[in-house]
Amino acid sequence: MRQTKGEKIFEVFNVIIMCLLALVTLYPMINVLAVSLSRNDYVVRGEVTFYPIGFTLKAYNYLFKFSTILDGYRNTLFLVIVGTALNLFFTAMTAYALSKRDLIGRNLFLFLIVFTMMFGGGMIPNYLLVKDLHLINSLWSLILPGTISAYNLIIMKNFFQAIPRELIESSRIDGLSEMGILFRMVIPLSLPALTTIGLFYAVGHWNSFFDAIIYINNKKKWPLQLILRDILFFADTQQALTDDISTNIPLEPLKMATVIGTTLPVLVFYPFIQKYFVKGVMIGSVKG
Numbered sequence: 001m002r003q004t005k006g007e008k009i010f011e012v013f014n015v016i017i018m019c020l021l022a023l024v025t026l027y028p029m030i031n032v033l034a035v036s037l038s039r040n041d042y043v044v045r046g047e048v049t050f051y052p053i054g055f056t057l058k059a060y061n062y063l064f065k066f067s068t069i070l071d072g073y074r075n076t077l078f079l080v081i082v083g084t085a086l087n088l089f090f091t092a093m094t095a096y097a098l099s100k101r102d103l104i105g106r107n108l109f110l111f112l113i114v115f116t117m118m119f120g121g122g123m124i125p126n127y128l129l130v131k132d133l134h135l136i137n138s139l140w141s142l143i144l145p146g147t148i149s150a151y152n153l154i155i156m157k158n159f160f161q162a163i164p165r166e167l168i169e170s171s172r173i174d175g176l177s178e179m180g181i182l183f184r185m186v187i188p189l190s191l192p193a194l195t196t197i198g199l200f201y202a203v204g205h206w207n208s209f210f211d212a213i214i215y216i217n218n219k220k221k222w223p224l225q226l227i228l229r230d231i232l233f234f235a236d237t238q239q240a241l242t243d244d245i246s247t248n249i250p251l252e253p254l255k256m257a258t259v260i261g262t263t264l265p266v267l268v269f270y271p272f273i274q275k276y277f278v279k280g281v282m283i284g285s286v287k288g
Contacts, residue, residue, distance in 0.1 A: 029263075036060070036256035043252040059253035063231065063261065071220055072227035075139060079205040079223060083143040087201040088194060090147050095156035096182050117150045123214070130215055141215040142208050142223070152197045159193040160186060195273050206266060228258045 039054030135141035209225040
């Protein structure tokens with residue numbers, strides 16, 4: 001079908017707007033990368049924009065000369081992999097039970113779950129609980145207290161409830177148990193929801209910071225974010241003592257290098273799961 005003149009103008013206008021939006025969105029990341037690869041004196045003078053000036057890897061060399069950063073990556077990967085797996089398992093199990101409208105005490109359980117979203121015990125009771133469970137200086141202190149997010153649980157419960165009851169009943173007639181229905185019918189149909197919620201949990205573990213300050217004193221067990229904070233604090237202190245931006249620690253590029261170091265793994269991983277965000281939950285579930 002041939003486009004009218006107005007439609008062509010409208011299409012060109014849309015392309016221009018989308019290009020501008022893409023530029024506005026990408027510029028901060030491009031600038032961060034350029035600053036991390038530039039000499040510190042050019043950065044301080046504000047000369048770095050889209051591309052590095054005085055190209056150097058000094059910031060990255062300084063960052064990775066700390067042996068603790070490898071410990072940080074290892075600890076954070078443990079939190080992301082093990083923590084997210086436990087989060088999804090227990091969230092799915094609980095959400096499936098609460099999605100049953102004939103569950104005895106269902107409304108009471110939902111009320112108590114929603115109640116925790118509005119009211120909490122506070123930092124000191126949480127610390128005392130973790131201490132009594134002997135989880136201080138353990139990575140499990142960053143996983144177990146937040147195994148189930150009430151917000152994610154409610155989303156998952158509503159998602160399970162949207163699955164046609166006819167599918168569940170037909171599976172039960174075919175001889176599947178409740179666990180069989182969950183893992184062989186409900187979970188495969190819920191991959192988009194599980195992937196989305198899993199991403200929420202994984203990003204939360206990847207950015208784990210404040211809880212580690214409270215519960216972990218051993219630097220060998222610090223997550224990546226806390227170690228990067230420690231490196232930046234050390235670099236800032238050394239820079240203040242020398243007060244020479246041209247020959248010493250590249251403080252500003254170092255800050256941007258830490259941003260790249262923390263965001264790049266997430267950016268690389270995201271495209272592999274992005275397809276699940278656009279899939280419909282019922283695609284292919286009912287045929288004939």
